[in-house]
Amino acid sequence: MQTYTVALGDRSYPIYIGTGLLSNVELILPHLPQKRVALITNEIVAPLYLEKFRGALEQAGVKVVQVVLPDGEKYKSWATLNTIYDALLASHCERGTSIVALGGGVVGDISGFAAATYQRGVPFIQVPTTLLAQVDSSIGGKTAINHPLGKNMIGAFYQPRVVVSDMQTLLSLPERELKAGLAEIIKHGLIRDESFFSWLEVNIERILAREMDALAHAVFRSCEIKGAVVVSDERELGERALLNFGHTFGHAIENEFGYGTWLHGEAVATGMALACDLSVQMGMLGKSDSDRVCKLLVRAGLPIEVKGVAPERLRALMSVDKKARDGKLHFILLERIGSARIRADVSPSALDRTLAQVF
Amino acid sequence: MQTYTVALGDRSYPIYIGTGLLSNVELILPHLPQKRVALITNEIVAPLYLEKFRGALEQAGVKVVQVVLPDGEKYKSWATLNTIYDALLASHCERGTSIVALGGGVVGDISGFAAATYQRGVPFIQVPTTLLAQVDSSIGGKTAINHPLGKNMIGAFYQPRVVVSDMQTLLSLPERELKAGLAEIIKHGLIRDESFFSWLEVNIERILAREMDALAHAVFRSCEIKGAVVVSDERELGERALLNFGHTFGHAIENEFGYGTWLHGEAVATGMALACDLSVQMGMLGKSDSDRVCKLLVRAGLPIEVKGVAPERLRALMSVDKKARDGKLHFILLERIGSARIRADVSPSALDRTLAQVF
Numbered sequence: 001m002q003t004y005t006v007a008l009g010d011r012s013y014p015i016y017i018g019t020g021l022l023s024n025v026e027l028i029l030p031h032l033p034q035k036r037v038a039l040i041t042n043e044i045v046a047p048l049y050l051e052k053f054r055g056a057l058e059q060a061g062v063k064v065v066q067v068v069l070p071d072g073e074k075y076k077s078w079a080t081l082n083t084i085y086d087a088l089l090a091s092h093c094e095r096g097t098s099i100v101a102l103g104g105g106v107v108g109d110i111s112g113f114a115a116a117t118y119q120r121g122v123p124f125i126q127v128p129t130t131l132l133a134q135v136d137s138s139i140g141g142k143t144a145i146n147h148p149l150g151k152n153m154i155g156a157f158y159q160p161r162v163v164v165s166d167m168q169t170l171l172s173l174p175e176r177e178l179k180a181g182l183a184e185i186i187k188h189g190l191i192r193d194e195s196f197f198s199w200l201e202v203n204i205e206r207i208l209a210r211e212m213d214a215l216a217h218a219v220f221r222s223c224e225i226k227g228a229v230v231v232s233d234e235r236e237l238g239e240r241a242l243l244n245f246g247h248t249f250g251h252a253i254e255n256e257f258g259y260g261t262w263l264h265g266e267a268v269a270t271g272m273a274l275a276c277d278l279s280v281q282m283g284m285l286g287k288s289d290s291d292r293v294c295k296l297l298v299r300a301g302l303p304i305e306v307k308g309v310a311p312e313r314l315r316a317l318m319s320v321d322k323k324a325r326d327g328k329l330h331f332i333l334l335e336r337i338g339s340a341r342i343r344a345d346v347s348p349s350a351l352d353r354t355l356a357q358v359f
Numbered sequence: 360m361q362t363y364t365v366a367l368g369d370r371s372y373p374i375y376i377g378t379g380l381l382s383n384v385e386l387i388l389p390h391l392p393q394k395r396v397a398l399i400t401n402e403i404v405a406p407l408y409l410e411k412f413r414g415a416l417e418q419a420g421v422k423v424v425q426v427v428l429p430d431g432e433k434y435k436s437w438a439t440l441n442t443i444y445d446a447l448l449a450s451h452c453e454r455g456t457s458i459v460a461l462g463g464g465v466v467g468d469i470s471g472f473a474a475a476t477y478q479r480g481v482p483f484i485q486v487p488t489t490l491l492a493q494v495d496s497s498i499g500g501k502t503a504i505n506h507p508l509g510k511n512m513i514g515a516f517y518q519p520r521v522v523v524s525d526m527q528t529l530l531s532l533p534e535r536e537l538k539a540g541l542a543e544i545i546k547h548g549l550i551r552d553e554s555f556f557s558w559l560e561v562n563i564e565r566i567l568a569r570e571m572d573a574l575a576h577a578v579f580r581s582c583e584i585k586g587a588v589v590v591s592d593e594r595e596l597g598e599r600a601l602l603n604f605g606h607t608f609g610h611a612i613e614n615e616f617g618y619g620t621w622l623h624g625e626a627v628a629t630g631m632a633l634a635c636d637l638s639v640q641m642g643m644l645g646k647s648d649s650d651r652v653c654k655l656l657v658r659a660g661l662p663i664e665v666k667g668v669a670p671e672r673l674r675a676l677m678s679v680d681k682k683a684r685d686g687k688l689h690f691i692l693l694e695r696i697g698s699a700r701i702r703a704d705v706s707p708s709a710l711d712r713t714l715a716q717v718f
Binding site: 078082085086089090092113116117118119120121142143144147149150152153154155156157235236319 | 437441444445448449451472475476477478479480501502503506508509511512513514515516594595678
């Protein structure tokens with residue numbers, strides 16, 4: 001087992017990464033103010049891991065209220081959130097009751113927002129069971145639900161007390177979701193660490209074959225990279241925005257096709273390909289580096305183009321992105337593999353040339 | 360004008376108290392990251408102050424998106440909150456747009472929660488126009504909406520950037536609401552400052568006659584007392600709970616009769632009378648002190664008893680109170696006028712004797 005600590009002063013917390021951690025509740029117990037948790041998962045994860053995890057908690061004397069949500073991004077909504085509030089209130093959960101999220105990004109995001117807002121905040125614990133959640137959404141305290149007018153528009157910054165990432169849960173993950181998680185891992189190499197990107201080029205097949213040590217290294221290194229960025233800029237006033245590389249385009253794609261049609265990681269992969277192209281259009285990045293990125297994305301089984309939407313439509317969707325400031329779109333662009341920068345000066349013509357590839 | 364600063368490190372903020380401050384937007388401008396605000400008020404306050412306040416902002420070059428909510432505690436709901444989100448998104452409000460609450464406690468609480476959660480947090484400014492909001496809800500960063508199963512059950516701790524309390528807005532306040540605000544002022548004397556309580560005994564008629572200097576002193580002293588408690592315990596882990604004196608009973612009363620039938624301050628006044636009685640039953644407080652409290656509440660035009668609800672029903676409602684811990688009710692009781700304590704050891708028989716007065 002490896003441990004990465006997100007160093008945020010009195011809100012610091014450990015991320016445990018290893019195999020078979022789901023039954024090791026000793027990792028969680030020290031973080032519970034009361035031996036009472038609300039365990040939130042979804043209908044896909046429940047039959048796989050709920051009984052085992054719940055049993056381990058109960059054996060340690062923890063009382064468990066369970067909430068099983070429907071599966072899918074479209075349920076990351078107020079209505080679903082309200083079913084969590086209802087269950088917590090119906091069970092008389094108090095401020096000392098911890099909320100534990102067992103599942104992927106949707107479960108983690110909505111459970112985290114419930115924890116941030118139930119009775120103005122209760123302790124929160126993340127047990128991510130998808131690659132995307134382990135390398136991205138469980139790190140850094142972003143919680144949210146979607147609004148009909150935009151993804152993650154309603155949310156809070158709220159750090160968990162502990163994150164437990166069990167690599168064995170990835171064995172049950174559908175192929176497509178594994179690949180989607182890889183998009184964020186690749187992103188971490190792109191924005192901060194060329195050597196990690198190179199390691200991924202060498203080891204991509206081992207990850208796709210779900211070799212435990214390759215997965216654990218990819219997850220741990222992602223936690224280190226994302227964790228360092230989050231620590232330097234918890235509330236996304238500056239550097240943290242680099243983590244949104246590929247996301248301005250990606251969110252627009254997800255918005256256009258409806259949440260869930262494209263997986264988040266797939267939209268981000270295509271978004272990264274477009275952002276690389278825009279970086280080339282802006283004269284920041286060499287064409288060969290852009291090609292190198294696209295090649296790895298394709299080897300990871302990820303899409304790098306989008307069809308069936310007009311360029312003008314994507315542009316309009318991007319303008320409501322949270323990363324907009326003073327009405328100006330800020331793009332995260334690459335200056336080389338391993339180094340990203342925020343640019344507010346993207347010319348309409350450069351963006352046009354990139355969007356011309358969308359059809 | 361007087362200034363009290365809530366000293367919360369990098370989240371410190373000033374509370375300005377004076378007359379005619381509504382047109383003095385210089386107090387607000389330094390706190391706006393962009394010259395753009397979403398101004399949230401309600402249908403009662405809008406005809407009185409919206410045009411004047413909005414005009415002053417616009418004259419200073421600030422762009423204003425306005426949202427006028429329906430009036431009343433029953434609109435402190437998810438549905439109303441969603442109308443705020445909708446307006447913000449429809450107007451493409453970004454993270455640099457500040458939310459300004461112009462109104463009473465309901466407007467402040469729901470606007471604050473919108474600010475805490477819109478795009479994971481935007482700057483928030485309070486311009487309270489009721490006595491209750493000026494002496495209580497605008498101080499300390501508690502934001503919330505109600506849930507059908509409980510008041511303020513969904514919320515966040517989120518501090519404003521600045522609070523501007525204009526005493527002149529109290530001239531238009533209905534008599535009943537002025538009195539309800541007085542309940543929290545009296546509470547501040549009771550829990551922390553006997554000399555302020557004595558000052559209130561002497562000056563209660565001047566406050567009821569809305570003499571500006573008496574109002575300003577009562578508001579300022581309340582800000583000092585509540586501010587000091589908040590600074591020592593921002594997230595209500597200990598001492599801040601003292602501010603809930605009278606609220607465990609009070610919330611149960613509000614819950615039973617439906618939000619808005621009793622004003623919050625009226626329920627708190629009756630709750631304080633019951634809490635004083637319970638303090639006497641517990642042998643903590645002399646009967647003469649309890650009588651002295653009730654006498655001032657009555658002089659302030661506030662109720663001190665509740666009819667039409669069974670004692671068992673009130674007890675059940677109290678058990679879902681946020682102040683419950685480990686399933687045990689914690690009561691805030693008085694040991695003398697000017698000093699409150701948290702007690703978790705209230706005997707069922709003592710509580711029975713107090714509730715026997717409810718009929």
